[in-house]
Structure formats: C-alpha cells, structure tokens
Amino acid sequence: MSFSWAKPYEPKHPLMRWLDERLPLPRLAYGAIGGGYPVPRNLNYFWNFGVLAGIFLTIQIVTGIVLAMHYYATTDGAFNSVNQLIMRDVNAGWLLRYAHMNGASFFFIVTYIHIFRGLFYGSYKAPRELVWMLGLVIYLLMMATAFMGYVLPWGQMSYWGAQVITGFFSAFPLIGEPLRVWILGGYAPDEAALTRFFSLHYLLPFVIAGVVILHIWALHIPGSSNPTGVDVKEERDTLPFHPFYTAKDGWFAAAVLLVYAVVTFFAPNYLGHPDNYIPANPLATPAHIVPEWYFWPFYAILRSFTIDFILPAKLWGVLAMFGSILLLFFLPWLDKSPVRSGSYRPVFKRFFWLLVADVLILGYVGGAPLNWWRTALGQIAAAYYFLHFLVVLPLVSAFETPDPLPSSISESVLHGEETEAAPAGQTKPRRGATATAG
Amino acid sequence: MRFILGFIGSVFAAILLFSMISNLATYYGNKPAPLASDVFHKEPKELHLASDGPFGNFKNQAQLQRGFQVYSEVCSACHSLKLVSFRDLKGIGYNDAEIKKIASDWKTQVPSINPDTGEASTRKALPSDNFPPPFANEVAARAANNNALPPDLSLITKAREGGAAYVYSLLTGWADPDTYRNEHGERLPADAKPPQGLHFNPYFANLNIAMPPPLTTDGQVSYADGTKPTVDQMAKDVAAFLAWTAEPNLGNRHAAGVPVIVFLLIAAVLAYLAYQQIWHDAKRSVRVTGALDPKNQAKSRRAKAKQGVAG
Numbered sequence: 001m002s003f004s005w006a007k008p009y010e011p012k013h014p015l016m017r018w019l020d021e022r023l024p025l026p027r028l029a030y031g032a033i034g035g036g037y038p039v040p041r042n043l044n045y046f047w048n049f050g051v052l053a054g055i056f057l058t059i060q061i062v063t064g065i066v067l068a069m070h071y072y073a074t075t076d077g078a079f080n081s082v083n084q085l086i087m088r089d090v091n092a093g094w095l096l097r098y099a100h101m102n103g104a105s106f107f108f109i110v111t112y113i114h115i116f117r118g119l120f121y122g123s124y125k126a127p128r129e130l131v132w133m134l135g136l137v138i139y140l141l142m143m144a145t146a147f148m149g150y151v152l153p154w155g156q157m158s159y160w161g162a163q164v165i166t167g168f169f170s171a172f173p174l175i176g177e178p179l180r181v182w183i184l185g186g187y188a189p190d191e192a193a194l195t196r197f198f199s200l201h202y203l204l205p206f207v208i209a210g211v212v213i214l215h216i217w218a219l220h221i222p223g224s225s226n227p228t229g230v231d232v233k234e235e236r237d238t239l240p241f242h243p244f245y246t247a248k249d250g251w252f253a254a255a256v257l258l259v260y261a262v263v264t265f266f267a268p269n270y271l272g273h274p275d276n277y278i279p280a281n282p283l284a285t286p287a288h289i290v291p292e293w294y295f296w297p298f299y300a301i302l303r304s305f306t307i308d309f310i311l312p313a314k315l316w317g318v319l320a321m322f323g324s325i326l327l328l329f330f331l332p333w334l335d336k337s338p339v340r341s342g343s344y345r346p347v348f349k350r351f352f353w354l355l356v357a358d359v360l361i362l363g364y365v366g367g368a369p370l371n372w373w374r375t376a377l378g379q380i381a382a383a384y385y386f387l388h389f390l391v392v393l394p395l396v397s398a399f400e401t402p403d404p405l406p407s408s409i410s411e412s413v414l415h416g417e418e419t420e421a422a423p424a425g426q427t428k429p430r431r432g433a434t435a436t437a438g
Numbered sequence: 439m440r441f442i443l444g445f446i447g448s449v450f451a452a453i454l455l456f457s458m459i460s461n462l463a464t465y466y467g468n469k470p471a472p473l474a475s476d477v478f479h480k481e482p483k484e485l486h487l488a489s490d491g492p493f494g495n496f497k498n499q500a501q502l503q504r505g506f507q508v509y510s511e512v513c514s515a516c517h518s519l520k521l522v523s524f525r526d527l528k529g530i531g532y533n534d535a536e537i538k539k540i541a542s543d544w545k546t547q548v549p550s551i552n553p554d555t556g557e558a559s560t561r562k563a564l565p566s567d568n569f570p571p572p573f574a575n576e577v578a579a580r581a582a583n584n585n586a587l588p589p590d591l592s593l594i595t596k597a598r599e600g601g602a603a604y605v606y607s608l609l610t611g612w613a614d615p616d617t618y619r620n621e622h623g624e625r626l627p628a629d630a631k632p633p634q635g636l637h638f639n640p641y642f643a644n645l646n647i648a649m650p651p652p653l654t655t656d657g658q659v660s661y662a663d664g665t666k667p668t669v670d671q672m673a674k675d676v677a678a679f680l681a682w683t684a685e686p687n688l689g690n691r692h693a694a695g696v697p698v699i700v701f702l703l704i705a706a707v708l709a710y711l712a713y714q715q716i717w718h719d720a721k722r723s724v725r726v727t728g729a730l731d732p733k734n735q736a737k738s739r740r741a742k743a744k745q746g747v748a749g
Contacts, residue, residue: 309456
C-alpha cells in the first residue's frame with residue numbers, strides 16, 4: 001500500500017483467481033502481512049514484539065473461550081468452578097487455566113517491550129501519531145480486560161482488587177460515589193459486579209482485536225519505522241514482509257513461546273498472588289492488597305500522594321494515575337525533535353534509560369508492602385515520571401544536538417560511516433561515529 | 439499546550455516531593471517502634487518433597503497416604519477439604535473398593551433428602567462426593583472453635599506464602615512465649631505475648647494463631663507401613679498430602695511440560711536456521727555494487743575486515 005514498489009497480489013491458482021475476483025481477501029492478507037508489504041530491511045529484534053502481542057492476544061482468546069464454557073459467573077460458584085471443576089475435572093483444564101493466567105502476563109510483558117521500543121525509537125512521531133494513539137487505546141482496553149479477568153476467580157485478591165479499583169471512582173467529588181455504585185451495580189462487589197465483569201471480559205478482547213486491525217491499518221500507510229528512524233527512500237531499503245519478516249518473527253515467536261511454556265508448565269503461580277487461592281471474603285481484608293504485577297507502577301503512583309493539598313490525597317492519586325497514561329497520548333507533540341531514533345539523540349538516550357529504571361522502581365514500590373523508605377522512593381520515582389514526559393522531554397527536544405544520521409537505511413546497513421548526512425534541518429558538524437553500521 | 443502540560447507535570451512533581459519531605463520529617467521526628475511480627479516472624483523451614491522441582495510428582499504414594507491418614511484422623515476434626523472428592527484419592531494410590539469404604543466410613547455424612555418423607559436428612563458419602571465439611575456452616579465452625587474459623591485445606595499450600603514448607607513449619611512451630619528467644623536471642627516483649635485463647639507460633643504471620651498444636655505426641659497416629667510417627671514425620675506427611683490436594687495435576691503438568699519444551703526447542707532451532715537461510719542472500723544483496731564486488735563476496739569475519747566491511 002505504502003510504497004510504489006510494493007508487489008501487487010498475483011493469484012497463481014485458478015481457485016485463488018476466482019476468489020480474488022469476488023472477495024479479495026487473499027489480496028488483503030498479501031498486502032498486509034505477505035509479500036506485498038515492504039518493510040525496512042534493518043529492523044532489530046525489538047520490532048518482533050508487535051507480532052508477539054498479536055500471538056498472545058490469540059492465545060488469550062482461544063483459551064478464554066474454552067474456559068468460559070466451564071466457568072460459573074456467580075459468587076457461590078466462581079471460585080469452585082475455577083479451582084475444582086476447571087483445575088481438577090475438566091480435561092486439561094489446568095493447562096487452559098494456567099495458559100490463560102500466564103498468557104495475560106506474557107501479553108503485558110511483550111506489550112511493555114513494544115511500548116518502550118516505540119518510546120526509544122520515536123515511533124510515536126509523525127507520520128505515525130495515530131498508530132501510537134491507537135496502540136494506547138489497545139493498552140487501556142488490555143488493562144480493563146485484565147483487571148476484570150482477575151476478578152473472575154473470586155478469590156481474596158479478586159474481591160479486594162475490585163473493591164480498591166472501583167473505589168478510585170469514588171474519589172471524584174459529587175459524581176464519584178453514585179458512579180462507583182452504578183459501575184458495580186451495588187455498594188460493594190457482588191453478584192451484579194461479577195456477572196457484568198464476566199460479560200465485559202468476554203467482550204473487550206474482541207474490541208481489542210478490532211482496534212488492533214485499525215492499529216495495523218494505520219501503520220501500513222507510512223509503513224514500519226526502523227532503528228535509524230530515517231525514512232524509506234527506495235526499494236533496496238526494504239524487504240517484503242513475507243518471507244523475510246515472517247521467518248524472523250517465526251523463530252523469535254518459537255523462542256518466546258518456549259519461555260512462556262517454561263513458566264506455564266513449571267512455575268505457573270510464580271507471577272500470581274497466594275491470596276487469590278483463598279475464597280473472596282468481604283469481611284476479611286488481606287494484609288497487603290496488591291494488583292497484578294503489570295499494574296504495580298501505576299499503583300505506586302496512586303499510593304505516592306499522601307497529603308491533602310487543596311484536593312484530597314486520594315483524588316490527587318487517582319488523577320495522577322489516570323494522567324500517567326493519558327499523557328502518553330500527547331507524546332507526539334511533547335517531543336518536538338525531528339530525529340526519531342534515540343540512537344542518534346545522545347541526551348535523550350540517557351533520559352530514556354533513566355525512565356526505564358524509574359518505571360522499574362515504581363513497579364518494585366507498587367508491589368511491595370509500604371514502609372517509610374519505599375514510600376519516599378516511590379514519591380521520587382513518581383515525580384520523575386511526570387517530569388520526564390512533561391518537562392524533560394520537551395526541553396531535551398528543544399536544546400539537544402542530535403548525532404548525524406545515515407543518509408539512508410541501506411547506507412546504515414552497509415558500512416555507512418563514509419557517507420553521512422546531517423539530519424534534516426541540522427547543519428552542525430558530526431559528533432562521533434554512528435553506531436548502527438554492519 | 440506544552441506549557442500547560444509542563445505546568446501540570448510540575449504540580450504533580452512538586453506535590454510528590456513535598457509529600458516525601460513531610461513524610462520523612464514525620465518519620466524522623468517520631469520513629470515508629472518495630473512491630474513484634476517483624477522481629478519475631480520466621481521464614482518457613484526447609485522441606486524436601488517428591489513434588490518439588492521441575493520434575494516433581496506424586497509417585498511417593500506411601501507418604502501421601504500417610505498424610506491422608508493424618509488429615510483424616512487429626513485435621514479433619516476441624517478443617518474441611520471441600521474441593522477434593524473421594525474419587526480423587528485414586529491419584530494417591532487407593533483402589534475403587536478402598537475409596538468406597540473410605541467414603542462410606544467418613545465421620546460426617548452428606549446432606550440429603552429422605553426419599554420417603556422428603557425431609558432433610560443425611561446419607562453416607564459416595565466416591566463421587568466431595569469430602570463433607572466437619573461443620574455445617576461458618577457459624578457452627580466458629581462456635582466450636584473459640585470464634586476462629588478453621589480454613590479449608592484444599593488449596594492451603596497454594597494459598598500461603600511458602601506452600602508445603604509453611605504448613606510443615608507451622609505444624610512443628612509452636613513455642614512457649616515465656617521462654618522463646620529469636621535468632622538474635624531477643625525475648626518476646628510482654629505486649630506481644632498471645633492474648634487469651636491464642637497460641638504463639640513464630641511461623642504464623644502475626645505470631646499468634648487460634649489453632650492449638652494439633653500434633654502433640656509421637657505416635658498420635660499409627661502408621662500401617664512401619665514409618666515412625668514422630669510429630670515431625672506426621673507434619674511432613676500431611677504437608678506432602680496437602681501439596682497434592684492443592685495441585686493434583688502437578689505430575690501431569692510436569693510430564694506434559696517436558697515434551698512441549700523439547701518440541702518448542704526443536705521448532706525454534708529449525709525456524710532459526712530457516713531464518714538464516716532466507717536472509718542469507720538478502721544481507722548480501724543490499725550492496726548496490728553487485729554480486730561480484732569483492733566486498734559482497736566477503737563472508738568470514740577476517741575476509742570482511744580485509745575488505746573494510748563492517749560487521
């Protein structure tokens with residue numbers, strides 16, 4: 001679609017020709033993920049994680065549909081249907097459930113790597129702003145789906161997680177409490193909440209699949225970005241998606257599924273919490289209520305607001321937590337640097353790794369029981385998170401002098417040091433050699 | 439817009455840093471005393487079971503049956519096993535006739551309906567029944583146990599940090615709060631001593647557990663296989679049994695995992711070789727000068743270096 005040299009679909013078999021004239025589905029697939037989609041030839045392994053996210057979405061939908069056949073969405077039946085029926089009596093039910101539990105974690109792992117890939121290589125910049133924003137919509141839908149899925153086994157963490165997370169809404173003045181009651185269908189999580197969470201947990205993955213189609217569609221207009229961030233200029237900068245990237249994705253997917261299988265078969269409860277094997281009990285609060293690991297950084301931001309400054313601390317925490325994701329929608333306009341790839345941005349690069357460390361610290365603080373120094377550490381890390389995106393990034397993009405860019409993708413793949421060009425709009429002399437040759 | 443967002447970000451950061459300073463000031467101004475549960479709580483002891491590790495399984499059926507004996511003679515007086523049915527006992531080596539007998543001899547019966555009058559009644563358990571709980575409901579359980587609720591044991595090794603080792607440590611962990619010293623030789627402060635009706639056990643999260651020591655004397659249970667029924671042995675056996683009730687498919691899972699890993703390993707290697715094969719020509723054809731350029735001919739590291747080709 002995007003480049004003039006993209007090969008059009010040429011059906012060879014008469015049956016395919018017949019089909020193509022009536023319903024050009026093979027043509028669509030060929031242009032989207034086949035030989036008709038030219039991809040920059042210099043993608044590194046960080047570009048494999050989008051396909052991996054798609055694989056894990058598929059695993060979640062397939063295992064989830066079968067699990068739903070054996071699950072009872074009632075407060076009396078949910079815990080036993082999961083822990084007796086599915087785990088003991090359904091043929092290979094334990095495999096379906098553990099594959100689904102850990103599939104959620106792996107879906108988030110690959111998605112986080114995919115998002116940080118985008119952050120480092122400037123994949124959010126023009127002309128891919130909508131690709132980035134649609135990706136964030138997918139991420140928000142994933143979070144909602146994962147949260148509701150965690151409620152379904154109706155263990156202690158399910159129940160108290162639902163209690164805490166729906167409690168966020170009550171932080172808003174006036175409408176907060178009625179909104180929370182409306183969302184739950186009651187004053188506390190109960191049958192009404194469980195059945196609607198089940199209904200939405202079944203629905204949202206298909207909504208995600210729909211937005212994934214939009215995400216890929218929007219991506220195919222400009223085509224994939226690449227580690228240099230330099231635009232594709234000619235045919236030799238690209239390779240057809242099939243067979244080159246299907247082969248690369250294929251072997252890498254097998255390698256990642258290997259890790260997933262190790263966890264699913266040999267440590268299936270490692271990423272979970274023991275308290276969720278205790279049936280939900282509205283009268284007994286667990287000692288430490290923690291969400292699943294993929295929410296820990298946001299949970300840390302929420303808990304970091306401890307003083308009532310004009311607004312109540314809880315409201316500040318909720319605003320900051322939602323804000324920490326919503327600000328990512330503004331990223332294409334916060335980072336004004338014309339250079340996409342972090343490889344050619346010496347100052348940005350340092351702050352990027354600081355951000356990675358910062359999010360890891362937030363994750364640690366969010367998952368651990370609070371004490372005085374973890375609270376302080378979380379507050380520093382949360383403060384840096386906001387400063388990074390809203391203050392540091394705009395300043396860096398305004399004042400940084402980027403390294404010289406290779407003149408083309410092919411040059412960078414070759415021994416491009418000999419023929420370097422300054423990035424668009426930059427005429428400063430080179431500051432050291434580029435890193436991506438060979 | 440960037441100024442507005444920058445301002446919002448600075449406000450968030452300022453509030454966070456101010457909160458931090460105020461919290462630290464409070465902390466240093468009034469350092470809280472460490473909690474007794476932080477100073478005296480102990481991590482579970484080491485326990486080695488056949489179900490441990492990546493190849494663990496439940497083939498040590500003698501121990502599992504001994505553990506079941508301990509459960510049925512001791513623990514089941516108060517603790518239910520609601521998610522396990524009698525027929526599941528096949529997994530630890532009982533045959534159909536034995537299971538039928540265990541079910542019909544079980545001390546509590548299953549709620550039923552009198553077929554003649556329609557009145558509520560009870561009947562003997564069948565192999566297809568789950569283990570009937572010792573108390574009819576939570577109120578009855580609390581009434582009989584000094585207002586404490588004995589937890590269901592079906593999933594207990596998955597529902598506690600430390601798993602089977604925790605169960606074993608707890609069952610052997612009761613100590614006298616008056617003479618107890620922790621590993622630093624500290625004595626339990628008076629205000630941390632267990633209140634009336636609770637018992638000191640350093641493996642329990644808050645140190646004071648409502649359950650009195652259930653395994654008190656060697657030989658409390660008489661084992662048919664000649665194993666010496668010490669308190670330690672009984673605790674180990676019942677921990678092994680509860681590891682089975684929590685995860686009866688663990689052996690199948692491990693057995694299924696190995697071929698899956700081997701399959702994926704072979705698939706990954708073959709797919710990697712295919713990837714190398716497919717990319718082999720693409721990596722060379724990028725050089726615009728054509729296939730006869732000596733730079734394009736250079737494949738080995740040394741040949742590339744000689745031609746001045748990077749990589």
